[in-house]
Amino acid sequence: MKKKENSSSDGPEKLAQDGKTVSFFDKKVTRREALSTAGKAAIVVGAAVVVGGGAYAAYNVLQPAKPKVVSLGFTAWDYAVSTVQGNIDKFQTLNPNVKVTMTNFAYSDYQSSMAQRFTAGTPTHVTYDGEDWLAQWASSGWVVPLQDYWDRFQTKKKFSDYVSDMVPFARDSMTYKGKIYGLPYYSDTFNLMYNNKIFADNGIEVPKDWTDVTNAALKLKTGGMKFPYLQSFQGLSPFD
Incomplete structure (x- = not known):
């Protein structure tokens, strides 16, 4: 009596997770391929049993982890907003796992608007800061020294590389009690x-x-x- 070859639609040999079939069961196979595949599947399922997750856990373990999406809130004053948004778009293209949302305020109201955000505890990750406000923001604990955090992450340039490129008076405008709180993007005389x-x-x-x-x-x-x-x-x- 001729034995029926198994396909992806046949009974217990179908290994699925969330309604999706693992790729090597999605096609018709010969008996030799089926035996070979069954052996491979047994190894995978056996490994999964160790962690108590069955085939579903094994399938997840074998998949590359998706990069976590990071959301950043960015506040700025209302100067060249379209240009700033364009720079944000370029940044997001280079860093697809980062989502940046910009909020802008009129420059004349910026200091008071930011003070309200800080005191209310509104999440603010990156912000523009004028040199006249840094002392208040830093002493109130609203902002932290950028130099204390930069080198904790893998970046092409170290914080000291940026500092060496700064014009001294621009660097000093972002310094409070010996700590640098930001990177100046504009300065004039x-x-x-x-x-x-x-x-x-x-x-x-x-x-x-x-x-x-x-x-x-x-x-x-x-x-x-x-x-x-x-x-x-x-x-x-x-x-x-």
């Missing part, structure tokens, strides 16, 4: 202009540092000048 005649008439030398600027302004203010120092910002000119 101010050009100071002064009126030669006013300085000469009031016996003021050209300032060499901010202390000299302060003393000059105070002297002019004492002499009756209402605004001895004006700052040009966002298109505003002190000479208009």
Whole structure:
């Protein structure tokens, strides 16, 4: 009597997990292949029994682990939002297991908005920070020194590599009590202009540092000048 060859649709030889059949049972096999396959399956199932999971556990053990998806909340002020989002998209393409969600606030409200987020315990993983706010944020425990965490992970560049590339004044703006809290992405300088005649008439030398600027302004203010120092910002000119 001729024995019937088994296929993937036949009885107990079908090994499935969650309704899916393991690939080597998905095709018709010859008797020799079936015996060979049965032996392999027995080894797999036997290994699974050790951990008490049957064939399902064995199947899971043999599969490569899927990378865990990491969700990051990123806050920024409302400058060049589309450009920032474009950079986020590029980052996510290079790191498909990372999902970044950006929240942005008007710059004029940024400090107060962030203070509310921090005090309310709203999850915030990465954020923009202005140098004027760092002392408050750090002393309140709202942010942590980046340099204490960077080198714990495998990265192409060490934290010290970035520090050596920073302009000193930009690095200092992200430093609080000897610890660096962030990486500066933008910095600039101010050009100071002064009126030669006013300085000469009031016996003021050209300032060499901010202390000299302060003393000059105070002297002019004492002499009756209402605004001895004006700052040009966002298109505003002190000479208009």
